[in-house]
Amino acid sequence: MALSEIADARIQKRRQKNNFFKTLTIATLVISLLCLAFFLVKILVDGLPFLNFNFLNSYVSRKPAEAGIKAALAGSFWIMLLTGLFSIPLGIGSAVFIQEYLPSKSRWRNLFILNLSNLAGLPSILYGLLGLTLFARTFGLGGSLLTGALTMSLLILPTIVITSIEALRSVPKNLREGAFALGARKWQVILGNVLPSALPGILTGLILASSRAIGEAAPLIVVGGLSFVAFVPQTPMDQFTVLPLQIFNWASRPQKSFHDLAAAGILVLMAMLLAFNLISILLRYYYGKKSKY
Amino acid sequence: MEKNQNTKETLLRLASHKHPSEYLLRTEELSISFGTKKVVKSVSLKMDRNKVLAIIGPSGCGKSTFLRAINRMHDFTPEAIVEGKVFFEGKNIFVKREIHPIELRQHVGMLFQKPNPFPKSIYKNIEWALKLHGFANSEIPGRIEQSLKRVALWDEVSTRLKDEALDLSGGQQQRLCLARSLALEPELLLMDEPCSALDPKSTAKIEELIKELKQSISIVIVTHNMGQAQRVADETAFFLSGKLIEMGPTSGVFHTPQHKETRDYVSGKFG
Numbered sequence: 189m190a191l192s193e194i195a196d197a198r199i200q201k202r203r204q205k206n207n208f209f210k211t212l213t214i215a216t217l218v219i220s221l222l223c224l225a226f227f228l229v230k231i232l233v234d235g236l237p238f239l240n241f242n243f244l245n246s247y248v249s250r251k252p253a254e255a256g257i258k259a260a261l262a263g264s265f266w267i268m269l270l271t272g273l274f275s276i277p278l279g280i281g282s283a284v285f286i287q288e289y290l291p292s293k294s295r296w297r298n299l300f301i302l303n304l305s306n307l308a309g310l311p312s313i314l315y316g317l318l319g320l321t322l323f324a325r326t327f328g329l330g331g332s333l334l335t336g337a338l339t340m341s342l343l344i345l346p347t348i349v350i351t352s353i354e355a356l357r358s359v360p361k362n363l364r365e366g367a368f369a370l371g372a373r374k375w376q377v378i379l380g381n382v383l384p385s386a387l388p389g390i391l392t393g394l395i396l397a398s399s400r401a402i403g404e405a406a407p408l409i410v411v412g413g414l415s416f417v418a419f420v421p422q423t424p425m426d427q428f429t430v431l432p433l434q435i436f437n438w439a440s441r442p443q444k445s446f447h448d449l450a451a452a453g454i455l456v457l458m459a460m461l462l463a464f465n466l467i468s469i470l471l472r473y474y475y476g477k478k479s480k481y
Numbered sequence: 482m483e484k485n486q487n488t489k490e491t492l493l494r495l496a497s498h499k500h501p502s503e504y505l506l507r508t509e510e511l512s513i514s515f516g517t518k519k520v521v522k523s524v525s526l527k528m529d530r531n532k533v534l535a536i537i538g539p540s541g542c543g544k545s546t547f548l549r550a551i552n553r554m555h556d557f558t559p560e561a562i563v564e565g566k567v568f569f570e571g572k573n574i575f576v577k578r579e580i581h582p583i584e585l586r587q588h589v590g591m592l593f594q595k596p597n598p599f600p601k602s603i604y605k606n607i608e609w610a611l612k613l614h615g616f617a618n619s620e621i622p623g624r625i626e627q628s629l630k631r632v633a634l635w636d637e638v639s640t641r642l643k644d645e646a647l648d649l650s651g652g653q654q655q656r657l658c659l660a661r662s663l664a665l666e667p668e669l670l671l672m673d674e675p676c677s678a679l680d681p682k683s684t685a686k687i688e689e690l691i692k693e694l695k696q697s698i699s700i701v702i703v704t705h706n707m708g709q710a711q712r713v714a715d716e717t718a719f720f721l722s723g724k725l726i727e728m729g730p731t732s733g734v735f736h737t738p739q740h741k742e743t744r745d746y747v748s749g750k751f752g
Contacts, residue, residue, distance in 0.1 A: 291559055366597035368557060370610045370661065371586035380609055381599050 231458075235451030243452055247418040248434070252445035257453055259417040260434035263333070264402055264460075266421055267430055270337030271344065271401050276394060278341070279348030280383075283390075286349070287356040288378055301353065308346035315343040316410030324411050331412025334424040339407050344397035351393025355386040388475040395468035399461050405432035431457045502571030505530045505669060505699050506551065511565035513546050513555065520546045522723040523565065528716070530668075533691060533700045535714030535731065537707060539751065543723040544703045548671050551701065552589040553582045569669070587614055590662030592672045596654035598646035603638050603657060606646045610661045628664040632656040632690055652683025659690065670694070672702040676709065688713050707747060711735055719743045 246256025290297040319339025417429040438450035506528040513521040521543040555561035572579040629635040676684040718728040
């Protein structure tokens, strides 16, 4: 009798500790969510009144009521397009070489992967400095879209290569063997079977990398993205601005109404990022269904 | 009378004695190691056309490793060291000038333990194999239909050739993989425990197919299932720790084994 009472008391105590820990983890979650919610509400309250077609279709202006993000939107799309054009083939190609052609235990392979992981974590401003010396100065491309896109490509290449390597690595061995056993050569196995199977993983990496590219401002400030651009860039050699730069510019002005414009810009940027993630989820879902192994 | 009988047997044996190069498959002192670990030890065997050879033995006896040497699958494992010789239709498969690995794999198909259709449509799975070997576009649809018929899959899939191969059942997937190999019209088919991932019904179907295919090609099948070996194989080879212990007509190996190890294994004393 006494024994079971002691046991009951112990169980009671352990249950309390358990609940305490659970409450603690819930509290951490609530705190972080509250911060985000506060930020979101603030942005929505400030930015929503400015968010209309005129805002999307006007150039920058000294009068807040007339200012818009047409040039920045166009610049962001240009940068995204060109960055994708440079970094996707380079990134996937490098990943294929590292994962498929280098022996899995080779020292080179480990060296590459270690360095890529380091590069992926490098502060983006350093890429900006590299872009400035290499593309803007040495190659003489100046503060053009091309410089910006090449710099952004360098920035996101490590991420693309690493995620692509992971995706290629996860292609099951028996799929490759099946292809080899039919008399396929290595490039045929890679192009015909391995890459298509790795596609969902590669796409996810690409989209994550691209969302980083459209959200970054620091490297573009360094290479000479302008904040006062009253035209839509026509060629890759034109000067440009992008959304994050425009937001940065507005947010650094003293007037409250420009801060509200910045909030509206942030809303557009967030919508773009959300759309990107949605696309990545849909693509993964679509291809994931195709390649259930 | 007895003497007469003996002469007759000798004559029969002489008549059936072939020149080594006439065998479809012949291995000479084939040894395979991974790093320092020797997995197959000096295996020599011969195999005729239109025969089914079963390789049996406990797990880790090197039977799969032996099988995979015949279409040079060890080329893709850098640490694998293959020594000795393998002759396919009299050609040394390890000498590129005699037969190139790509050509070898067209003539020696392989079916794996786990069905491995490509993540493509049923049609494209076979088409891909045919295109690898440069079959004319006009020939492809006919060959696909023919090979699907050979594995008795045509009636089940003819209306949905554009469907994903991975939506088929496990047994159907394995038969599709078989069709994919057969489309290249191999002379020899290597099967690495092809039924171990399948249910009894699908297994029975594959065994049925093996018996039919024997009319036109030869098959080497590695199996854990001694019943399966007895059902489908003309000849059986028993492997133990990398060595070929005994090989002969299936009923002989199972009912009058010459070696103690074979006797113990087929009677279920170990395995």
